[in-house]
Amino acid sequence: MPGPGTASVENSALLNEVDEMFDELKKKKKKEKKNPTVLYGGEAMESLEPSSPPSQKKTKKKSKEKVLFEDPSPALDKSASKSKKSKKRKPDEPLDSEPELKVSKVEQSESEESSEVINPYAVSNFRISEALRRKLKTKGIEALFPIQALTFNAIFKGNDLVGRARTGQGKTLAFVLPILESLSLDVNFKRLHGQYGRAPSVLVLVPTRELAKQVHGDFEFYGEAIGLKTVCVYGGAPYGPQQNAMRRGVDVVVGTPGRIKDLLQRDGLNLKTIKFRVLDEADEMLNMGFVDDVELILGHVEDAANVQTLLFSATMPEWVKKIASKFLKDVKETVDLVGEEKMKASCSVRHLLLPCGRAARAQLIPDVISCYSSGGRTIIFTETKNDASELGSSLPSSRVLHGDIAQAQREVTLAGFRSGKFPVLVATDVAARGLDINDVQLIIQCEPSRDVETYIHRSGRTGRAGKTGVSVLFYDRMKEYMIPTIERKAGFKFERVSAPHPAEIARSACASASEKVVQVSDSVLPIFRPAVDVLLQNSDLSAADLLAKALARIAGLTDVKKRSLLTSQSDFTTVILQSERPFYTPSYAFSSLKRLLPEDVVEKVKGMSLTMDGLGAVFDVPSDLLNSFLSAKATDLSITQLDSLPELQARQERSSSFGRRGGYGGGGGRASGSHARFGRGSSQHQGRQSRRGSFGGGGFRRGR
Ligand SMILES: Nc1ncnc2c1ncn2[C@@H]1O[C@H](COP(=O)(O)OP(=O)(O)OP(=O)(O)O)[C@@H](O)[C@H]1O
Numbered sequence: 001m002p003g004p005g006t007a008s009v010e011n012s013a014l015l016n017e018v019d020e021m022f023d024e025l026k027k028k029k030k031k032e033k034k035n036p037t038v039l040y041g042g043e044a045m046e047s048l049e050p051s052s053p054p055s056q057k058k059t060k061k062k063s064k065e066k067v068l069f070e071d072p073s074p075a076l077d078k079s080a081s082k083s084k085k086s087k088k089r090k091p092d093e094p095l096d097s098e099p100e101l102k103v104s105k106v107e108q109s110e111s112e113e114s115s116e117v118i119n120p121y122a123v124s125n126f127r128i129s130e131a132l133r134r135k136l137k138t139k140g141i142e143a144l145f146p147i148q149a150l151t152f153n154a155i156f157k158g159n160d161l162v163g164r165a166r167t168g169q170g171k172t173l174a175f176v177l178p179i180l181e182s183l184s185l186d187v188n189f190k191r192l193h194g195q196y197g198r199a200p201s202v203l204v205l206v207p208t209r210e211l212a213k214q215v216h217g218d219f220e221f222y223g224e225a226i227g228l229k230t231v232c233v234y235g236g237a238p239y240g241p242q243q244n245a246m247r248r249g250v251d252v253v254v255g256t257p258g259r260i261k262d263l264l265q266r267d268g269l270n271l272k273t274i275k276f277r278v279l280d281e282a283d284e285m286l287n288m289g290f291v292d293d294v295e296l297i298l299g300h301v302e303d304a305a306n307v308q309t310l311l312f313s314a315t316m317p318e319w320v321k322k323i324a325s326k327f328l329k330d331v332k333e334t335v336d337l338v339g340e341e342k343m344k345a346s347c348s349v350r351h352l353l354l355p356c357g358r359a360a361r362a363q364l365i366p367d368v369i370s371c372y373s374s375g376g377r378t379i380i381f382t383e384t385k386n387d388a389s390e391l392g393s394s395l396p397s398s399r400v401l402h403g404d405i406a407q408a409q410r411e412v413t414l415a416g417f418r419s420g421k422f423p424v425l426v427a428t429d430v431a432a433r434g435l436d437i438n439d440v441q442l443i444i445q446c447e448p449s450r451d452v453e454t455y456i457h458r459s460g461r462t463g464r465a466g467k468t469g470v471s472v473l474f475y476d477r478m479k480e481y482m483i484p485t486i487e488r489k490a491g492f493k494f495e496r497v498s499a500p501h502p503a504e505i506a507r508s509a510c511a512s513a514s515e516k517v518v519q520v521s522d523s524v525l526p527i528f529r530p531a532v533d534v535l536l537q538n539s540d541l542s543a544a545d546l547l548a549k550a551l552a553r554i555a556g557l558t559d560v561k562k563r564s565l566l567t568s569q570s571d572f573t574t575v576i577l578q579s580e581r582p583f584y585t586p587s588y589a590f591s592s593l594k595r596l597l598p599e600d601v602v603e604k605v606k607g608m609s610l611t612m613d614g615l616g617a618v619f620d621v622p623s624d625l626l627n628s629f630l631s632a633k634a635t636d637l638s639i640t641q642l643d644s645l646p647e648l649q650a651r652q653e654r655s656s657s658f659g660r661r662g663g664y665g666g667g668g669g670r671a672s673g674s675h676a677r678f679g680r681g682s683s684q685h686q687g688r689q690s691r692r693g694s695f696g697g698g699g700f701r702r703g704r
Pocket residue numbers: 041042043044045140141142143144145148165166167168169170171172173313314433434435436460461464465
């Protein structure tokens with residue numbers, strides 16, 4: 001991206017620093033309950049344990065000592081760090097000079113013995129007014145995230161900017177904060193402040209209605225510090241209130257391109273006094289076919305030389321770069337915290353891959369949730385609106401969100417999910433971008449998405465602001481060829497897992513059921529005890545067995561059903577057909593099978609896959625026919641049941657249209673050379689994978 005006249009922050013030291021910060025944050029999150037420490041500030045930056053980056057921490061000594069800290073990046077003004085007399089701005093003092101990074105300077109007190117961590121990204125190091133700092137503090141934010149720290153001065157100075165960071169790393173505040181600070185000093189803004197009928201100073205374009213509401217919420221909350229009026233405009237809502245708000249006068253308009261264009265064409269929006277325009281999630285706007293709308297809107301700005309344009313995105317496909325060069329000034333800054341070589345998806349997310357066909361989804365999802373959601377919220381992504389509705393109707397504690405649902409209902413659903421009224425949201429990609437919902441622990445993607453960017457954004461709904469999360473991608477053998485492309489383009493290796501084993505699920509379910517039992521007051525004993533006596537008298541089971549059943553019931557489990565290993569279906573069992581000579585293709589294996597069993601029985605087989613050595617064919621059979629398969633034998637062929645999957649050959653790509661559609665790019669290459677390695681992982685996950693070797697597939701029937 002950087003070209004002539006372009007300043008760029010894009011170096012490996014910086015990227016490492018960013019990774020370290022978020023690693024520290026994750027460690028701290030785990031420890032904070034036990035050992036609360038106030039350090040970096042902010043909900044996600046409150047604490048750095050003693051293992052924090054050496055450049056940012058210091059142990060207090062007994063003697064007096066002044067410490068100057070290095071400017072964390074080339075984007076930050078270094079002038080201040082050269083001077084020990086760094087000028088401290090008084091609260092609410094107008095920012096009339098060149099913005100500068102204030103240097104942390106620590107006077108040591110002899111009485112202080114604890115160690116202290118000093119953060120160059122502390123809010124107090126930036127030209128942020130006292131009123132805005134107070135607002136940040138109410139959200140627990142005392143330090144900026146890297147993308148915010150590294151873009152603040154550039155934006156404040158008036159530069160156009162392209163900002164790129166992984167999902168959940170705070171890109172919204174990266175533009176909200178410097179815009180608010182700049183506006184608070186802007187002569188025109190001050191002159192028009194509060195006037196009836198004033199035209200907006202800021203225009204923010206976002207791809208979805210949900211994201212528009214979220215960004216609007218941030219501007220409204222933080223903008224209160226400078227008396228800002230913000231309006232949110234999007235399709236599906238009536239024009240009247242939006243136009244009335246504009247007529248009364250606004251400072252910030254946040255909206256989706258379609259509605260903004262309509263308002264411009266109806267003379268309901270005037271961009272004459274616009275000072276900032278922001279494209280958030282620009283790649284998705286273009287993906288969603290908003291290209292013409294966006295160009296029309298950007299073209300409406302008459303005096304583009306006096307307008308600052310900011311473009312933020314987690315991913316930066318080639319054509320977004322083109323947009324940047326067309327609509328941003330030649331001299332612009334680029335802050336890229338993702339880089340070309342590094343993992344593009346969030347590092348704080350475990351990326352799991354689980355074989356699961358369409359038929360098994362609804363059965364498997366509750367077990368995946370029990371196993372991986374840690375009691376938090378789950379978002380399930382489907383490819384189509386129909387799939388979302390269908391799946392939603394089969395999952396009791398879920399609600400559905402997609403584009404065919406009336407806007408008012410979409411808002412109610414999202415608000416309910418945010419506030420924890422229900423724990424599972426089944427959604428199409430309307431929820432993939434930008435949505436920031438607290439405590440989403442698990443993302444399930446029902447099949448590989450149409451492109452890698454979508455995978456990154458969906459999985460990025462968890463593991464936000466330094467927290468951890470799990471993303472599970474379901475795939476069937478027909479779509480396995482897409483996996484290596486996701487891994488290559490997103491820059492990580494999936495952990496391959498099978499359907500959660502009953503023992504795995506039972507452990508977590510029983511633990512919480514036991515906790516619930518212990519919490520029950522003794523006052524229930526006189527009432528329930530007689531019923532226990534009757535139960536014991538009438539049952540052949542021991543008291544311990546009955547208690548075990550009671551725990552299972554409390555956990556909502558009434559039955560354990562085995563699941564097949566290949567397609568995760570509960571009424572199927574996985575077997576292997578072994579031969580002395582290799583099966584060269586799956587159809588060769590089918591032919592051999594037909595020598596042992598009638599054709600109508602063989603037709604019921606699912607997921608035929610060959611072992612790495614070609615001497616075995618693994619497939620799922622209906623459990624009620626298992627005995628027929630196990631007893632079928634020939635001198636050179638035998639069938640046995642499997643408890644875990646052996647290493648399998650990857651399926652070859654079926655269609656080359658995948659690559660041609662441009663989905664995953666790269667010309668739709670084959671999955672050749674890559675192999676399904678169930679029960680084993682990439683070297684980086686080997687430890688965890690071997691433990692999961694016990695996953696053999698299975699599931700529970702739920703009683704509630
Ligand atoms: N400096 C900060 N300290 C603590 N929390 C922060 C800070 N900045 C932002 N956050 C929180 O981090 C979360 C993620 O922020 P945000 O939604 O802006 O991320 P994003 O980079 O835009 O993600 P996405 O790419 O998914 O849209 C939000 O809950 C936000 O309140």
